[in-house]
Amino acid sequence: MSKINSVGELAELRAAILDQRDAGRPCITTCLGTGCHAYDSQEVYNAFAGEIHSRDLADKVDLRGSGCHGFCEQGPIVVLSPGEICYCHVQPEDAAEIITETVLKNEVIERLLYRDPVTGRRFEREGEIPFYKHQDRLILGQNRLLDPKNIEDYLALGGYKALAGALAEMTPEDVLEEVKKANLRGRGGGGFPAGIKWETARRAPEKEKYVIVNADEGDPGAYMDRSLLEGNPHLILEGLLIGAYAIGAAEGYLYARQEYPLAVENFTLAVQQAEEYGLLGSDILGTGFAFSVKIKRGAGAFVSGESSALMAAIEGLVGEPRPKHINTAISGLWGKPSNLNNVETWANVPLIIERGAAWFKRIGNERNSGTKIFSLVGKINNTGLVEVPMGTPLRKIIEDIGGGIPGGKKFKAVQTGGPSGGCIPEQYLDTPVDFDCLEELGAMMGSGGMIVMDEDNCIVDVAKYFMHFLKDESCGKCSSCREGTTRMYEILDAITRGEGREGDLELLEELAWVMKNASLCALGSTAANPVLSTLRYFREEYAAHIQEKRCPAKVCPALIRYSIDPEICDGCGRCRRSCPEKAITGELNTPLVIDGALCSRCGICREVCHLEAIVVE
Amino acid sequence: MVHLVIDGKGFQAEEGQNVLEVALENGIEIPHLCYHEQLSPYGGCRLCLVEITRGARTFLSTSCTYPCLEGLVVRTDTPDVLRARRLVLELLMPLAPEAPRLQALARQMGVTETRFASDEEVDDCIRCGLCIRACAELVGAEAITFSGRGERRKVEPPFGEEALNCIGCGACVFLCPTGCLHMEDQDGVRTLDKWKRTLSLKACASCGRRYLPFAQIEFARQKGEDPPAEGWFEFCPDCR
Ligand SMILES: Cc1cc2nc3c(=O)[nH]c(=O)nc-3n(C[C@H](O)[C@H](O)[C@H](O)COP(=O)(O)O)c2cc1C
Ligand code: SF4
Ligand code: SF4
Ligand code: FES
Numbered sequence: 001m002s003k004i005n006s007v008g009e010l011a012e013l014r015a016a017i018l019d020q021r022d023a024g025r026p027c028i029t030t031c032l033g034t035g036c037h038a039y040d041s042q043e044v045y046n047a048f049a050g051e052i053h054s055r056d057l058a059d060k061v062d063l064r065g066s067g068c069h070g071f072c073e074q075g076p077i078v079v080l081s082p083g084e085i086c087y088c089h090v091q092p093e094d095a096a097e098i099i100t101e102t103v104l105k106n107e108v109i110e111r112l113l114y115r116d117p118v119t120g121r122r123f124e125r126e127g128e129i130p131f132y133k134h135q136d137r138l139i140l141g142q143n144r145l146l147d148p149k150n151i152e153d154y155l156a157l158g159g160y161k162a163l164a165g166a167l168a169e170m171t172p173e174d175v176l177e178e179v180k181k182a183n184l185r186g187r188g189g190g191g192f193p194a195g196i197k198w199e200t201a202r203r204a205p206e207k208e209k210y211v212i213v214n215a216d217e218g219d220p221g222a223y224m225d226r227s228l229l230e231g232n233p234h235l236i237l238e239g240l241l242i243g244a245y246a247i248g249a250a251e252g253y254l255y256a257r258q259e260y261p262l263a264v265e266n267f268t269l270a271v272q273q274a275e276e277y278g279l280l281g282s283d284i285l286g287t288g289f290a291f292s293v294k295i296k297r298g299a300g301a302f303v304s305g306e307s308s309a310l311m312a313a314i315e316g317l318v319g320e321p322r323p324k325h326i327n328t329a330i331s332g333l334w335g336k337p338s339n340l341n342n343v344e345t346w347a348n349v350p351l352i353i354e355r356g357a358a359w360f361k362r363i364g365n366e367r368n369s370g371t372k373i374f375s376l377v378g379k380i381n382n383t384g385l386v387e388v389p390m391g392t393p394l395r396k397i398i399e400d401i402g403g404g405i406p407g408g409k410k411f412k413a414v415q416t417g418g419p420s421g422g423c424i425p426e427q428y429l430d431t432p433v434d435f436d437c438l439e440e441l442g443a444m445m446g447s448g449g450m451i452v453m454d455e456d457n458c459i460v461d462v463a464k465y466f467m468h469f470l471k472d473e474s475c476g477k478c479s480s481c482r483e484g485t486t487r488m489y490e491i492l493d494a495i496t497r498g499e500g501r502e503g504d505l506e507l508l509e510e511l512a513w514v515m516k517n518a519s520l521c522a523l524g525s526t527a528a529n530p531v532l533s534t535l536r537y538f539r540e541e542y543a544a545h546i547q548e549k550r551c552p553a554k555v556c557p558a559l560i561r562y563s564i565d566p567e568i569c570d571g572c573g574r575c576r577r578s579c580p581e582k583a584i585t586g587e588l589n590t591p592l593v594i595d596g597a598l599c600s601r602c603g604i605c606r607e608v609c610h611l612e613a614i615v616v617e
Numbered sequence: 618m619v620h621l622v623i624d625g626k627g628f629q630a631e632e633g634q635n636v637l638e639v640a641l642e643n644g645i646e647i648p649h650l651c652y653h654e655q656l657s658p659y660g661g662c663r664l665c666l667v668e669i670t671r672g673a674r675t676f677l678s679t680s681c682t683y684p685c686l687e688g689l690v691v692r693t694d695t696p697d698v699l700r701a702r703r704l705v706l707e708l709l710m711p712l713a714p715e716a717p718r719l720q721a722l723a724r725q726m727g728v729t730e731t732r733f734a735s736d737e738e739v740d741d742c743i744r745c746g747l748c749i750r751a752c753a754e755l756v757g758a759e760a761i762t763f764s765g766r767g768e769r770r771k772v773e774p775p776f777g778e779e780a781l782n783c784i785g786c787g788a789c790v791f792l793c794p795t796g797c798l799h800m801e802d803q804d805g806v807r808t809l810d811k812w813k814r815t816l817s818l819k820a821c822a823s824c825g826r827r828y829l830p831f832a833q834i835e836f837a838r839q840k841g842e843d844p845p846a847e848g849w850f851e852f853c854p855d856c857r
Contacts (some may be wrong), residue, residue, distance in 0.1 A: 301766065476768075476769070480705055480708065511704070514704040514708075518701050519663070
């Protein structure tokens with residue numbers, strides 16, 4: 001490939017690529033994203049490739065391996081165009097049939113279609129499936145349309161058009177103004193307006209400036225940044241280039257989590273391709289703009305995603321937070337102005353520049369423009385990555401997109417914002433999901449984690465889980481954070497063991513206050529959120545543990561008792577055989593009994609009983 | 618020079634000085650454990666909290682890490698400041714229950730007891746990092762570091778093995794606020810138990826007492842530091 005030397009040549013190249021491609025030709029897209037990959041989607045892809053080869057269909061059918069589509073639970077997912085027929089749980093054995101029936105004869109294979117777990121209804125087209133239908137997949141939706149390892153796919157979709165437009169027709173100030181007008185708020189957690197941060201960095205006196213992508217994504221269960229980097233690396237790179245142009249930076253960094261090898265691989269490849277095509281380097285598209293990117297791999301600590309810690313890590317120091325009384329946008333990497341944004345924030349930039357701030361502002365609500373990607377997990381029918389306009393009510397995400405709670409259980413709370421977010425109960429389900437509303441509820445947007453809980457989740461146990469994570473991930477520098485999280489965890493643990501004492505809740509609140517006010521970084525100052533928000537909405541559940549030594553959700557082993565209802569038990573002996581503690585005794589065919597002293601409350605008997613005779617109190 | 622106000626009184630400070638330094642120089646007491654005027658501020662103990670008003674914002678911050686800025690307004694004795702410091706001290710006390718300095722601070726600050734129990738394996742270290750900074754910044758030996766995150770954080774020689782860079786100068790022992798570090802000279806050998814370090818000592822040419830680690834003399838020589846006088850290391854301080 002020879003270098004593209006001008007904006008005009010980029011347009012010509014795009015035209016040439018499109019010319020070679022037949023838009024109407026059938027295409028089989030297999031998701032090779034992390035979720036589907038875990039279900040061996042690579043084998044499915046290989047099976048398609050084998051069929052296409054052996055049947056000599058290479059010039060009649062296109063085959064594409066794409067990044068994550070978001071509906072990971074249904075993987076491996078295969079989408080066939082034209083028609084956007086979506087097949088779920090596809091196995092390598094299905095490849096031949098799919099080609100024969102659907103690709104060549106346009107016949108839909110009923111059994112591979114998505115089936116709604118509640119209504120049993122099947123859906124043919126991707127866009128009809130409720131999970132997709134209620135989303136607005138501006139960013140994530142592109143994943144399905146391209147092979148992340150192929151820059152031509154991205155160019156064919158209009159890739160680098162926004163960059164070309166910015167370089168050719170806009171001054172850096174114009175770009176800055178557009179991003180400010182769009183009110184793009186940081187997707188990494190804080191919701192800080194990107195345009196204002198960019199402006200601070202641009203105006204800082206030092207000439208040498210940096211732009212950085214934060215891809216440290218450490219929240220348990222979150223993988224939106226990973227899916228974007230793996231599935232559409234050129235989009236992030238294009239956003240970063242536009243930002244560098246606006247800010248006046250000649251060098252950029254991607255700081256990626258150690259555990260994301262594929263994301264690093266695809267981004268590295270994207271950088272190499274962009275260099276070859278003249279989209280990175282000394283004279284980008286012949287405009288004189290120069291920019292290069294380096295990739296830095298993280299050491300795997302959650303706290304190194306914090307801005308000052310991340311910059312320390314890039315400098316080769318220990319990835320621990322540093323006091324930053326001067327903004328990192330003014331004095332960051334090696335004391336130079338450094339603009340750090342989250343992966344998803346950067347991904348929005350090309351869209352804003354190409355379609356304009358006015359268009360962007362129409363999506364979302366007054367103070368929160370654009371979409372947000374969430375990872376929807378927990379007690380929910382459709383788990384996966386969900387992208388909706390900001391301001392979408394929680395209820396719509398959970399009920400319409402997520403398909404509600406499995407097994408007819410009752411919704412209890414949704415935890416948003418990652419480990420230092422908060423739990424939101426049923427009565428606030430109609431709250432619009434945006435930075436400000438979530439914070440008012442004592443939760444936060446965070447990077448977009450959403451964990452749904454049902455009546456079987458104990459709220460004290462949930463708070464304890466997050467505190468355990470935070471106490472392990474605190475860097476340990478500040479006494480308030482290190483000791484605070486540790487003590488909070490100890491108190492929560494004691495409460496779940498039935499050793500809670502009068503005054504514990506007040507002590508938790510006191511600790512929360514000191515952690516918030518005395519800690520250096522946001523890990524420590526927000527670490528008490530999971531406790532504070534659950535205390536706010538579920539105080540009686542804490543009280544039941546402490547005063548009545550009772551776990552209302554029947555989760556905490558020390559506070560529940562297993563017994564067998566003699567009226568129901570037929571003495572079949574299933575439970576007696578399965579009990580790992582040998583706590584169940586009695587004559588077969590007569591009601592059996594559980595010895596409370598031996599019982600470890602593992603719940604296996606309850607699972608194996610065919611009569612629901614096991615009682616938990 | 619910048620101007621700032623501490624507890625209602627105006628002060629001048631050099632740019633780059635931190636708030637704690639200026640307060641202490643002017644006789645305003647702020648309790649602190651991890652700060653030392655000859656070492657870079659660290660901000661770990663969180664005891665030196667003060668209330669800072671900068672522009673429209675008022676918040677608590679550690680004074681040892683806060684730079685003096687023009688127009689800064691500092692209060693060292695608001696109810697929130699005192700309450701936060703007391704809680705921080707309560708959190709630190711179980712880490713070194715016997716340490717006289719912590720007990721003295723507790724008396725000064727009106728903390729009579731801590732509501733938190735000590736660990737069974739209490740090692741008396743409050744993770745203030747003074748020893749590490751003394752070793753790196755004053756001595757230049759860089760023999761010890763923090764290892765581990767969160768509650769597993771502790772001071773260690775590299776890989777938990779003998780601290781081979783340790784020259785046995787004892788700066789860490791001298792600065793440790795809890796007295797949890799020990800240095801002992803016996804039979805011509807100096808031992809620093811926590812760093813798993815033993816060093817052989819040079820004898821005084823006059824009284825014969827073995828008093829100085831050979832490693833320390835060697836270190837000074839390699840750093841190109843000339844002894845104050847010819848034969849300086851030959852005699853112990855008593856005989857010089
Ligand atoms: C403990 C901690 C961990 C963080 N981890 C991440 C992360 O993994 N990814 C991220 O984008 N931001 C993370 N942040 C937020 C960053 O500090 C920073 O605000 C963000 O990257 C700025 O980008 P944005 O404005 O585009 O959101 C973390 C913050 C804290 C306090
Ligand atoms: S608040 Fe916690 S994570 Fe942040 S610097 Fe202090 S100890 Fe480290
Ligand atoms: S050993 Fe002493 S000086 Fe070193 S961190 Fe612990 S308490 Fe501080
Ligand atoms: S003296 Fe300031 S934090 Fe320790």
